[in-house]
Amino acid sequence: MSAPKNSSTTTPNMPSNSRTPQRWRAQFPYFWDSDELVGRRELLNFTVMTSGTLFVGTAILAVLGWIDNRRRGTAQQIATMDQIKDNEPFYFNYPGPEDQAVLLRRPNGSLVAYSQKCTHLACAVYYVGNSDKLYCPCHEGFFDPETGQPLAGPPRRRLPQIVLKQDGNKLMALEEIP
Amino acid sequence: MDGNNRRVLVKSQPFAGTSQANIKAVRPPAPGQQAMTFAGLLTGILLMGIQLWLLTIALDLYLAGDGHAIWTLSVVSGLIFLGGIVMLIILRLQRRRFIP
Numbered sequence: 001m002s003a004p005k006n007s008s009t010t011t012p013n014m015p016s017n018s019r020t021p022q023r024w025r026a027q028f029p030y031f032w033d034s035d036e037l038v039g040r041r042e043l044l045n046f047t048v049m050t051s052g053t054l055f056v057g058t059a060i061l062a063v064l065g066w067i068d069n070r071r072r073g074t075a076q077q078i079a080t081m082d083q084i085k086d087n088e089p090f091y092f093n094y095p096g097p098e099d100q101a102v103l104l105r106r107p108n109g110s111l112v113a114y115s116q117k118c119t120h121l122a123c124a125v126y127y128v129g130n131s132d133k134l135y136c137p138c139h140e141g142f143f144d145p146e147t148g149q150p151l152a153g154p155p156r157r158r159l160p161q162i163v164l165k166q167d168g169n170k171l172m173a174l175e176e177i178p
Numbered sequence: 179m180d181g182n183n184r185r186v187l188v189k190s191q192p193f194a195g196t197s198q199a200n201i202k203a204v205r206p207p208a209p210g211q212q213a214m215t216f217a218g219l220l221t222g223i224l225l226m227g228i229q230l231w232l233l234t235i236a237l238d239l240y241l242a243g244d245g246h247a248i249w250t251l252s253v254v255s256g257l258i259f260l261g262g263i264v265m266l267i268i269l270r271l272q273r274r275r276f277i278p
Contacts, residue, residue, distance in 0.1 A: 040207070040215060044269070047222045048262035054229040055252070055259040061236040062252040065245015119241075157242040178243030 073162070073175045079103065081169050084111065089127035091116070094162055094173045101162055102127055102134070103171075104145050113162035114148050115176060120155040134159065218265075225258045 038046075073095030084090050090103040092113075100116040104127060114134065116124045123138035127145065134143035141153030148159040163174040207215045232251045239248050 040219075041269070043219070044222070044266065047219075047226060048259070048266055051222075051226050051229055051259045051262045054226065054233055055255040058229070058233050058236045058248070058252045058255040061233075061240045062245070062248040065236075065240045065248045068245065070243050070245075156238065160243075178241070 115160040119157040
């Protein structure tokens with residue numbers, strides 16, 4: 001098949017052979033016909049390489065999960081027992097001075113403490129006594145104060161829990177578990 | 179421009195991609211093989227999507243502190259990758275058999 005003789009039928013993708021080059025062609029000197037086309041075999045190679053990359057990413061996370069101890073914090077006193085009131089949250093900082101946390105006394109008398117950092121986008125959660133839930137105001141996330149598990153909203157992971165130990169009148173935080 | 183004209187242009191025009199790879203790229207699959215080719219490609223893309231999904235779960239588990247559960251995801255992802263490698267090897271062997 002020969003190239004079309006009538007210049008009016010030529011496609012704009014072909015470069016003009018006339019002596020007056022088109023202005024847009026000078027500004028955009030790319031010809032899609034001359035682009036490198038991808039063959040089926042090349043596409044397959046690329047797919048397998050991408051698959052390998054995804055596998056390597058998963059393997060790296062597996063190794064990190066194996067060797068990385070994400071528990072943090074050291075034992076330190078956070079409050080005295082007389083500071084903890086029923087149905088009232090006690091806010092403190094643990095494990096670092098910048099890390100906010102909340103302590104609750106449950107109706108059965110047990111004490112639970114969680115990091116205030118929402119597992120969605122790290123906004124500060126706080127306790128709402130009326131509904132007995134931990135609430136993140138940024139995106140309407142709710143957590144169960146008994147377990148720290150997400151109840152509603154965007155969060156999908158539980159709140160990091162802080163292990164507590166009562167030592168006489170002192171209340172100690174031992175470590176934070178993600 | 180329809181597909182036939184485009185193929186002719188690729189081969190005939192001096193400005194067009196006339197490399198051997200480009201000419202191979204526009205060559206359609208053998209008769210009867212087109213459906214198999216597309217099925218293979220679709221399967222590969224689907225498996226790659228599953229791998230991406232596994233990676234997101236692995237990241238979620240890692241952030242949640244359940245790092246010990248990621249191994250199984252890694253093994254499944256590795257098996258899919260191995261399947262792709264085996265497929266590449268089989269295709270290379272077939273090409274050597276048919277193209278001397």
